[in-house]
Amino acid sequence: MLLYIMRHGETKLNVAGKLQGRTDEPLNENGIKLAKDTGEALKEIDFDLVITSPLIRARRTGELVIAPSEAFHHKKVPVRVDDRFQEINFGSWEGHSSKKNEFDLPGISYEEFQTFFSDPFSFPGAPGGETISDVIARTDPALQEVMNTPEYQDMIILIATHGCALRGMLNRFYDDPKDFWQGHTPYNCAVSILKVENGRQELIGHDKIFYDPSMCVDHYK
Numbered sequence: 001m002l003l004y005i006m007r008h009g010e011t012k013l014n015v016a017g018k019l020q021g022r023t024d025e026p027l028n029e030n031g032i033k034l035a036k037d038t039g040e041a042l043k044e045i046d047f048d049l050v051i052t053s054p055l056i057r058a059r060r061t062g063e064l065v066i067a068p069s070e071a072f073h074h075k076k077v078p079v080r081v082d083d084r085f086q087e088i089n090f091g092s093w094e095g096h097s098s099k100k101n102e103f104d105l106p107g108i109s110y111e112e113f114q115t116f117f118s119d120p121f122s123f124p125g126a127p128g129g130e131t132i133s134d135v136i137a138r139t140d141p142a143l144q145e146v147m148n149t150p151e152y153q154d155m156i157i158l159i160a161t162h163g164c165a166l167r168g169m170l171n172r173f174y175d176d177p178k179d180f181w182q183g184h185t186p187y188n189c190a191v192s193i194l195k196v197e198n199g200r201q202e203l204i205g206h207d208k209i210f211y212d213p214s215m216c217v218d219h220y221k
Contacts, residue, residue, distance in 0.1 A: 001147065001152055001153050001154065001155055001156075001157065001195070001196040001197070002155075002156045002157070002193060002194070002195055002196075003143075003146065003147070003157050003159060003193065003194040003195075003196070004042070004045070004047075004156070004157070004158045004159070004191055004192075004193055005143075005159040005161065005166055005169070005170065005191065005192045005193070005194065006038070006061070006065070006158070006159070006160055006161070006166075006189060006190065006191040006192070007161065007162060007163050007166050007186040007187070007188060007189060007190050008027070008031070008035075008053075008055075008057040008058040008060075008061040008160060008161070008162060008188065008189070009027045009030075009031030009032060009033075009034045009035040009057065009060075009061045009064075009188050009189050010027065010028055010030045010031035010034060010188045010219075011025045011026065011027055011028055011031055011057050012025070012028045013025045013095070014028075014031075014188065014219045015028065015219055016097065016099075016219075017097050017098055017099035017102065017219050018095055018096060018097050018098070019090045019093050019094055019095070019096055019097075019098055019105075019126075020057075020087070020090075020094065020095070021087050021088055021089050021090035021091075021093075021094050021126075021129070022055070022086060022087060022089050022090070022094065023094050023095060024055050024056050024057075025055075025056070025057055026056050026057060026060065027056075027057050027060050027061065030215075031057070031061070031188060032060075032064065033211075034188050034189040034211055034215070035060070035061045035064035035065055035189055036064050036067075036068075037189075037210060037211040038065050038189045038191070038210040038211060039064055039065035039066065039067055039068045039069065040068050041210035041211075042065065042068070042069060042191075042210065043068035043069050043071070043072045044069075044072060045069055045156060046069065046073050046156060047066055047069050047077050047156050047157070047158050048077065048155040048156055048157060049077060049078055049079075049080065049152070049155055049157045049158070050062045050063075050066050050077055050078070050079045050080070050157070050158045050159075050160065051079075051080050051081075051082055051085065051146065051157060051158070051159045051160075052079060052080070052081055052082070052085065052159070052160040052161070053081075053082070053083075053085040053086045053087065053160060053161050053162060053165065054081045054082075054083055054086065055086060055087065055162070057162075058085070058160040058161055058162060059079070059081070059160065061160050061189065062079065062158055062160030063079070065158060065160070065189075066079075066158060082142055084138050084139060084141070084142035085139060085142060085159065085160075085161045085162075085165055085169075086162070086165065087161075087162035087163070087164055087165050088129070088130050088132075088134075088135050088162075088164040088165065088168075089126070089128075089129040089130040090126045090129045091125070091126035091127050091128030091129030091130075092106060092107075092126060092127045092128050092129070093105050093106070093126040093127075093129065094126075098110075098113060105126075107127065117181060120132045120180045120181065121133065121178070121180065132164070132168070132180060135164055135165060135168035136168040136169075136171050138168070139161075139165050139168040139169035140168065140169055140171065140172065142169065143159075143169040143170075146159070147194070147196045147201060153196070163185045163186045164185075166186050166190075166192065167180055167181060167182065167185075167186065170192055170194075170203065173194070173201070173202075173203040174203070182206075182207070184218055185218060186207055187207065187209060187216040187217070187218070188216075188217075189209070189210070189211065190207040190208065190209055191205065191207075191208045191209075191210065192205055192206050192207060192208070193205030193208070
C-alpha cells in the first residue's frame, strides 16, 4: 500500500491569514492551479481510491489531483469521505485573522497565540474548539484504520486533508514527534507518502511539492 497524504490547495482565507478550521471555504483560483499542477505531476500514479475530508477545499483538491491519473489510466477512481480527516476545529476563532498586523482573535493576544506554533502541545485551543492532542486522537486512528484495512493492502490511495490534520495523523512517523509542526505548516498541496508493506509502516516522502517552489507561502506568519 502507498498512501499519498496531502493538504488542500489555497483559499482566500489562507491568503488573508484567517483561521478557517471547519469553515467550508472553497479553493481560490491559485488553489485550483496548485491542485491541477500537482495532479499533472502525479498523473502516472495509478491511484485506486481517494479518501477525503468532507470540507469542500479538501474534496475539490482530491478531485482535481486525481483527474489526470483517471485520464492517463482510463479509469474512474472512487471517492470516500471520512469526517475524521477534517481540519482542527477553531471554535469561536473561525474566520478571525491571526496575522500580526490584523490580529483579531477574541480573548487572546497575538503573543499568546504564537504558542500554537512554538509549543502546540501546551496550547489550550480555541473556545469551543480542539487542542492538538484532540486532533491526533481523531486523525491517528483514522489513518491506522486505513492502513490496516485488508481490501486496501495492494492499493495506492490519495488522502486529501488539511495542514493540522495532516501533521496530527503523521505525528507518530516523524523522527521527533514532539516537533508537531516539523518546522512549518505544510504548504498548500504538499504531499507526504507512507509505504505500508509486510506490517511495516514507513514515511518515505515528506512535504513534497509538485509545483514551482517559489509559490510556497506560509500565510500565517
